[in-house]
Amino acid sequence: MWISIFLRFAGEAKAMSVFCANRANAFSRTSSSSILQLYTSSLTLNRRCRGRSRSRVKMSYEQDLAIAIKAVSLAARLCQGVQRSLLQSDTQSKMDNSPVTVADYGSQAVISFVLERELPPGSFSMVAEEDSGDLRKTDAHDVAQRITELVNQTISLDGTYNISPLTIDDILEAIDKGKSEGGPHGRHWVLDPIDGTKGFLRGDQYAIALGLLDEGKVVLGVVGCPNLPCTSVSTSVKPSIDQIGCIFSATKGAGTSMQSLDGSIQPKRVYVSAVENPEEASFFESYEQKHSRHDLSAAIAKILGVKAPPVRLDSQAKYGAMARGDGAIYLRFPHPGYREKIWDHAAGCIVVQEAGGVVVDAAGEPLDFSKGRYLDVEKGIISTNPKLMPSLLDAVKTATE
Numbered sequence: 282m283w284i285s286i287f288l289r290f291a292g293e294a295k296a297m298s299v300f301c302a303n304r305a306n307a308f309s310r311t312s313s314s315s316i317l318q319l320y321t322s323s324l325t326l327n328r329r330c331r332g333r334s335r336s337r338v339k340m341s342y343e344q345d346l347a348i349a350i351k352a353v354s355l356a357a358r359l360c361q362g363v364q365r366s367l368l369q370s371d372t373q374s375k376m377d378n379s380p381v382t383v384a385d386y387g388s389q390a391v392i393s394f395v396l397e398r399e400l401p402p403g404s405f406s407m408v409a410e411e412d413s414g415d416l417r418k419t420d421a422h423d424v425a426q427r428i429t430e431l432v433n434q435t436i437s438l439d440g441t442y443n444i445s446p447l448t449i450d451d452i453l454e455a456i457d458k459g460k461s462e463g464g465p466h467g468r469h470w471v472l473d474p475i476d477g478t479k480g481f482l483r484g485d486q487y488a489i490a491l492g493l494l495d496e497g498k499v500v501l502g503v504v505g506c507p508n509l510p511c512t513s514v515s516t517s518v519k520p521s522i523d524q525i526g527c528i529f530s531a532t533k534g535a536g537t538s539m540q541s542l543d544g545s546i547q548p549k550r551v552y553v554s555a556v557e558n559p560e561e562a563s564f565f566e567s568y569e570q571k572h573s574r575h576d577l578s579a580a581i582a583k584i585l586g587v588k589a590p591p592v593r594l595d596s597q598a599k600y601g602a603m604a605r606g607d608g609a610i611y612l613r614f615p616h617p618g619y620r621e622k623i624w625d626h627a628a629g630c631i632v633v634q635e636a637g638g639v640v641v642d643a644a645g646e647p648l649d650f651s652k653g654r655y656l657d658v659e660k661g662i663i664s665t666n667p668k669l670m671p672s673l674l675d676a677v678k679t680a681t682e
Contacts, residue, residue, distance in 0.1 A: 342493070342501050342532040345400075349491050350530055352395035353505040356388040356489045357526070357542055359435045360475060361507050363387070368484045381478045383424060386411055386456055387431045388474035388489055393455040394436065394447075396470060408494075408654055409459025409472040410624055416453060425449050463623065465497035465651035473624040477596025479569055484508075486568070488596040492627030497651025500533040502628035502635075506598045511541050513607045514592060515563060529601040531635035537604050551605035553638040557668045559676075563589035564610035565599040574614040577661075577680060581612060584676040600629025600664075604636035609669060614643070614661035621656040633664055640664040643681065645674050 363384040389411050396405055416425045426449060433446045447455075463469045470493055477487035486508050493501035505528045510520035526542035529551070538548040556562045564587060566578045578591065592608050603611050611633075615621065627650055630640045641647055644659035660681055665673050 342535075345493060345501055346503070346530060346532050348396065348399040349493070349501060349503040350528065351399070352392040353489050353491050353503045353528060354542060355395060355435055355439055356391045356474065357505040357507045357528075358438070359387045359391055359431055360384045360481070360487070360489065361526075362435075363431070364481060364484065364507075367482070379424065381475060381481050383427055383431065384481065385475045385478070386413075386416065386424075386452075387428045387435075389459060389472060390428065390432045390452045390455040391435055392472055392474065392489075392491060393458040394432070397455070397458065398442065405458070405470065406461040406463075406467060407459045407470040407472060408461045408463040408623060409456075409470075409474065410622070411456055411474060412460055413453040413456045416456070422449075425452065428452055462653050463494060463650070464653060467496070469494040471499075471624050471627040471650070473597070473622075473628075476625060477598070480508075480595030480598075486595040486598040488598050488601070488629075490597045490624065490628035492624075492631065494627070494650055497649075498533070499627050499631045499650055502529075502531050502631035504529045504597050504601050504628050504632055505542065506596075506601050507542060509598045509601060511539070511546055513605070514594070514602050515607045527601070529604055529632045531604075531632045533631070533635070535635065537632050537636035539601070539605055551636055553604060553633065553636045553666050554606040554609040555666065555668075556609040559585035559669060559672055560588055562587055562609035562665075562669065563592055564612055565592050565594060565603055565608045566612050567599075568593040568595045574616060577614045578612040580680040581673075581676045584679055585610075585672060597625070597629035600626075600633050603638065603664065604632045609665055610673060611640075611664040612661070613663070621658055621662070623650050623654060623656055626650075626656065626662065637666060638664055639667055639670050641670075641674075643677050645670075 363380050367380040389409055393407065396407065415421055429447060429449050429452045432452055436442050459472060461469055463471065470491065473490040475481055475487055476490050481487040486506065489505040491503045492499050507526045509527050511524045511527045512520050527539055528542050529537060529539050531537040537551050539551045540546055540548040554562070562585070564578065564582060566575060582591070594602065599611055602608065626648060630648055633640055641663060642658035643661040643663060646659060648656055648658065648662070650656070663673060663677060
């Protein structure tokens with residue numbers, strides 16, 4: 282077969298050489314205007330080919346994105362129900378972590394369930410925060426049973442899956458789909474089922490963050506923020522209840538969109554802040570001081586001349602708010618000894634990048650998600666728009682020397 286293909290191509294090549302020789306003779310007699318026309322036509326064809334190539338790249342993740350949005354939306358529904366019960370309870374201590382445990386595992390089980398059933402047949406790889414080890418202990422049976430009930434209820438309310446109720450073993454197996462180590466090859470989903478557990482317990486911000494790695498690169502991200510207003514957090518206007526809860530989504534080369542979790546607001550493109558003067562910028566940082574060094578962030582802000590107070594939010598909701606321009610700078614400087622996990626940044630990172638922002642470590646290097654479950658970063662993670670980044674890097678260098 283290969284010999285026949287070779288002979289066919291050889292024949293075509295010979296015919297092409299004759300054609301080109303004839304065209305060369307004709308070309309020497311062609312006017313300059315005709316030459317310009319041929320050149321312009323060539324450029325147009327080249328642009329069309331590049332456009333089709335870009336379209337194929339964008340199209341390749343559209344189905345994955347739709348599945349990811351569905352998975353995150355269902356997980357958010359489960360988490361909202363658990364948090365609502367927590368906040369309405371008179372007996373539940375806010376220091377008791379059992380509600381967030383139920384929501385955390387339940388969220389991961391729901392997302393694992395949706396991905397396994399919606400993706401093409403075959404095994405899928407997922408790098409996630411949780412595993413079922415603690416739930417398999419004898420004294421955790423009641424918690425496992427509660428998680429199973431919530432997952433079944435969430436799937437039933439969705440109405441698109443005609444299946445028998447899942448068992449505890451089904452749930453534990455779904456949770457353990459997240460044991461992958463990731464790496465530089467293949468496709469790996471990256472999940473933080475509840476990012477911002479402290480915010481969840483306070484009734485404040487948290488996020489369900491799902492990303493996709495393809496050959497070590499983040500190519501897709503969905504960040505569901507059940508308590509984040511659909512309007513800017515930088516305004517003093519209190520949003521109505523029907524303006525709470527949004528979801529950010531992005532794929533490589535296709536931009537970032539925001540929509541409401543309940544579907545009342547259709548997807549719309551969002552962009553990072555275009556502020557160029559650091560004095561006019563505001564910055565995001567973690568709500569909890571033990572998650573990030575507020576003193577270092579304050580020093581960097583002072584060097585830049587930032588006048589606005591910091592906007593403190595839990596979770597990757599910060600990435601979402603930044604992607605739509607609520608603030609211009611994001612600073613994260615964990616205390617010494619802390620290792621960043623890829624699920625804490627994968628989805629949020631591409632959401633900001635596709636909205637026109639830049640996300641790097643404190644040395645200005647891109648984040649590398651290809652090395653397994655952890656990120657090896659220089660001192661911290663910073664993000665802003667391209668025009669502010671040089672000034673921000675200079676300020677970080679000065680403050681950390």
